[in-house]
Amino acid sequence: MNTLNYSKGQIISLTILRILIGWHFLYEGLIKFYTPNWTSKSYLSGAVGPFSTIFHQMAESGWQLKVADTLNIWGLTLIGLSLFTGFLSKPFKIFGIILLSMYYLAYPPFADFGVNAYVEGSYWVVNKNLVEMAALFVLFMFPSSNVTGIDRYISGFNCFKRNKN
Amino acid sequence: MKKTKNQEIFRRDFLKGLTALPFLGYFGFGFKDNIEKELLGKQKDPKEMLRIDSFDAIREKLSQRTGSESSRIKVGLVGHGWRGENLLNSLGYFHPEYVEKMRADTIYDRWLSYQKWHENLFVDITAICDTFSIHADRGKEVAQNDVRGKSSGNAFVKLYPNYRELIASKEVDAIIVATPDHMHVPIAVEAAKAGKHIYLEKPMAHSIEEAVQLRDAVKKTGVVLQVGHENRQQMSFKLGRELYQKGVLGTVSMVQTFTNRNSQFGAWIRERKFDSLGTPENINWKEFLGTAPWNEFDTKRYFNWQRYNDYGTGMVGNDFSHTYDCINQVLELGIPESVMAFGGQYYYNVGKDDMPDVFNAMFSYPERGLTMTYDGTLKSGIYRQSRILGSESTMDIDRAIMLFKDTYSERYKDVPESPDDPFYYYAPNTNANVDAVSSATSKSYFKSGYGPTYIDGKVIDATFLHLKEWVDVIRTNGKTSCNEDVGFEEAVTFNMANLSYAHKKPIHWDRANETVIIG
Numbered sequence: 001m002n003t004l005n006y007s008k009g010q011i012i013s014l015t016i017l018r019i020l021i022g023w024h025f026l027y028e029g030l031i032k033f034y035t036p037n038w039t040s041k042s043y044l045s046g047a048v049g050p051f052s053t054i055f056h057q058m059a060e061s062g063w064q065l066k067v068a069d070t071l072n073i074w075g076l077t078l079i080g081l082s083l084f085t086g087f088l089s090k091p092f093k094i095f096g097i098i099l100l101s102m103y104y105l106a107y108p109p110f111a112d113f114g115v116n117a118y119v120e121g122s123y124w125v126v127n128k129n130l131v132e133m134a135a136l137f138v139l140f141m142f143p144s145s146n147v148t149g150i151d152r153y154i155s156g157f158n159c160f161k162r163n164k165n
Numbered sequence: 166m167k168k169t170k171n172q173e174i175f176r177r178d179f180l181k182g183l184t185a186l187p188f189l190g191y192f193g194f195g196f197k198d199n200i201e202k203e204l205l206g207k208q209k210d211p212k213e214m215l216r217i218d219s220f221d222a223i224r225e226k227l228s229q230r231t232g233s234e235s236s237r238i239k240v241g242l243v244g245h246g247w248r249g250e251n252l253l254n255s256l257g258y259f260h261p262e263y264v265e266k267m268r269a270d271t272i273y274d275r276w277l278s279y280q281k282w283h284e285n286l287f288v289d290i291t292a293i294c295d296t297f298s299i300h301a302d303r304g305k306e307v308a309q310n311d312v313r314g315k316s317s318g319n320a321f322v323k324l325y326p327n328y329r330e331l332i333a334s335k336e337v338d339a340i341i342v343a344t345p346d347h348m349h350v351p352i353a354v355e356a357a358k359a360g361k362h363i364y365l366e367k368p369m370a371h372s373i374e375e376a377v378q379l380r381d382a383v384k385k386t387g388v389v390l391q392v393g394h395e396n397r398q399q400m401s402f403k404l405g406r407e408l409y410q411k412g413v414l415g416t417v418s419m420v421q422t423f424t425n426r427n428s429q430f431g432a433w434i435r436e437r438k439f440d441s442l443g444t445p446e447n448i449n450w451k452e453f454l455g456t457a458p459w460n461e462f463d464t465k466r467y468f469n470w471q472r473y474n475d476y477g478t479g480m481v482g483n484d485f486s487h488t489y490d491c492i493n494q495v496l497e498l499g500i501p502e503s504v505m506a507f508g509g510q511y512y513y514n515v516g517k518d519d520m521p522d523v524f525n526a527m528f529s530y531p532e533r534g535l536t537m538t539y540d541g542t543l544k545s546g547i548y549r550q551s552r553i554l555g556s557e558s559t560m561d562i563d564r565a566i567m568l569f570k571d572t573y574s575e576r577y578k579d580v581p582e583s584p585d586d587p588f589y590y591y592a593p594n595t596n597a598n599v600d601a602v603s604s605a606t607s608k609s610y611f612k613s614g615y616g617p618t619y620i621d622g623k624v625i626d627a628t629f630l631h632l633k634e635w636v637d638v639i640r641t642n643g644k645t646s647c648n649e650d651v652g653f654e655e656a657v658t659f660n661m662a663n664l665s666y667a668h669k670k671p672i673h674w675d676r677a678n679e680t681v682i683i684g
Contacts, residue, residue, distance in 0.1 A: 019188050027196060034200050053271055084189050086182070152182035 014144035018083050026080025032073045040068050047106040055106050075099050086149010093140045097133050104129040216576055217411045222403040227621045231640040232287030238636055241292030241337040243328045243352055244344035245304030252341055255628040257313030285315040286636050291336045294325040298447040327452050328352045332359050345476040348455045350375035357382040362639050366393040368478050368486040369652035376656035377679055383649040391635035391645040392652035394490040398630035399618045405495040405562045414555030420492055420537040424484035427546035432513045433471035440468045472520050479520040480541045481659040490655050500657045501528035503673045506665040512544050526662040565592035593619035
């Protein structure tokens with residue numbers, strides 16, 4: 001869909017969704033940044049399910065853990081900022097989906113793995129990570145940043161040019 | 166100057182691109198303050214909150230290695246049943262079938278590297294005996310398969326027809342006893358007389374008279390005895406003791422202990438794949454009976470021995486003895502003045518002399534101003550940790566600790582948590598960042614049993630540490646944490662409960678004469 005064909009209501013809805021997800025990512029990133037000696041080690045060590053070995057390995061390996069910590073802190077922060085401001089939001093949405101898929105795979109919501117015991121609600125197949133991934137995918141397919149974000153200024157100034165003519 | 170229509174459109178378009186900026190501004194204005202508050206909430210200094218000046222127990226380091234090639238200890242195992250094999254596993258010996266099963270598992274490499282990581286205790290298993298030849302043969306296969314690669318390599322594992330010959334062997338410096346309870350003391354006393362050190366599975370003794378006999382024999386001969394309460398190595402109890410001694414609980418007036426089970430296996434009706442192969446030909450029935458009254462050959466009595474008073478010590482000897490020892494670590498309760506017990510044999514009656522499967526006991530400590538209770542059933546698997554009720558706070562303790570402030574606490578009147586919610590939580594190596602208080606991980610960590618402990622930043626099998634302490638003390642002439650005096654307190658205490666149940670009367674402890682008064 002051409003973004004210029006969005007109705008006003010559609011643009012507002014997509015922008016609100018983008019800002020809310022951006023807010024969430026940004027705060028998650030910053031709180032990790034400000035927490036002294038924050039590490040993803042215990043989260044990775046506690047991973048369950050078919051991919052748990054990979055996550056456990058990451059927790060045990062010094063350099064892999066360092067990479068995971070850096071990607072978490074800066075990944076979350078930058079994705080959050082990107083969504084918030086609508087700056088380079090296309091690649092950051094993909095990055096966000098990848099990051100969320102890692103969280104999903106570390107604690108897949110299937111009763112066999114006992115993951116529901118860790119969280120406050122009850123989930124089967126679908127959990128909040130998956131819903132947020134889906135929301136990011138919707139934003140990827142229906143971008144709003146080239147209307148209500150900084151991407152507007154770097155996407156060739158098409159709208160200005162058209163208005164000027 | 167009047168703006169043109171195009172300029173107006175351009176301005177509106179430009180501003181559209183900055184739609185999110187006011188939200189970002191609000192975020193930027195408030196997030197730092199919010200993060201600080203959140204971090205402050207998470208980083209309460211537990212020492213300050215508990216009103217103590219230090220945590221000493223959790224700073225404990227692993228003890229130094231005492232062994233060397235020249236100080237190897239030759240160990241014989243008497244009784245290779247379920248627990249006997251567990252003890253060999255803790256020393257790094259595994260049955261080849263088990264190793265093959267592990268090899269097929271994705272965690273094999275991690276398991277093997279964890280096994281090899283263990284300290285070399287410089288111990289060789291040189292002798293095995295069991296009254297069931299199938300168990301004995303399996304024991305030999307286990308003892309010949311050292312997956313940690315710490316044995317001397319030329320140690321020969323010999324099967325012995327009975328414990329007397331094993332103890333008399335020059336190839337044995339020390340023994341591990343994992344037999345039915347009624348033979349603990351006869352075997353241990355024989356070993357002590359022969360100058361052989363003893364790792365004795367709990368409970369220490371089948372009766373109070375036997376407990377006196379073994380304690381005195383160990384003191385007289387100077388051998389090293391370690392009773393198999395491996396929770397002596399469990400950090401939570403060391404910390405619990407420290408917190409109690411530093412006044413965190415205030416005055417303790419009541420202790421509640423529980424052990425529940427709800428399965429045939431849990432009720433000690435145990436059918437293993439090769440147990441059904443037991444016959445008078447491959448079971449040395451006379452050796453099994455040992456000091457117990459004569460009975461005709463009976464595989465039920467043999468394989469479900471825990472259920473019979475002639476050989477076992479019932480729920481209090483099997484389960485409460487562990488819990489009691491844990492509480493004794495924290496509070497140093499010792500032997501109660503009086504005990505009263507009730508119960509019944511309702512669900513798993515397997516024949517004559519069967520043990521009760523519902524049991525309640527009260528242990529009175531008037532000098533300490535407190536009472537301890539024990540509730541156990543074999544018809545409900547609900548888990549409950551021990552609870553120590555103090556005037557300032559109440560401690561739920563097992564392999565983890567939860568503290569609840571008392572409603573009328575002076576010491577913790579400024580603690581914001583409700584008395585219904587824990588204000589201090591100790592659960593090492595759990596996924597505390599997911600949900601520090603109510604996660605299933607934490608709850609499962611709470612549970613006792615033959616699990617690991619957390620010390621010096623490492624997760625280690627508590628039974629390995631308990632065995633290590635035993636061999637270290639053999640070499641250094643120190644004292645084990647579960648020595649003859651500590652074991653004596655355990656044995657007298659739970660045996661008083663069994664006596665009370667049997668006589669349906671209170672049992673009193675005559676400290677001066679080290680005997681009981683019935684009624």
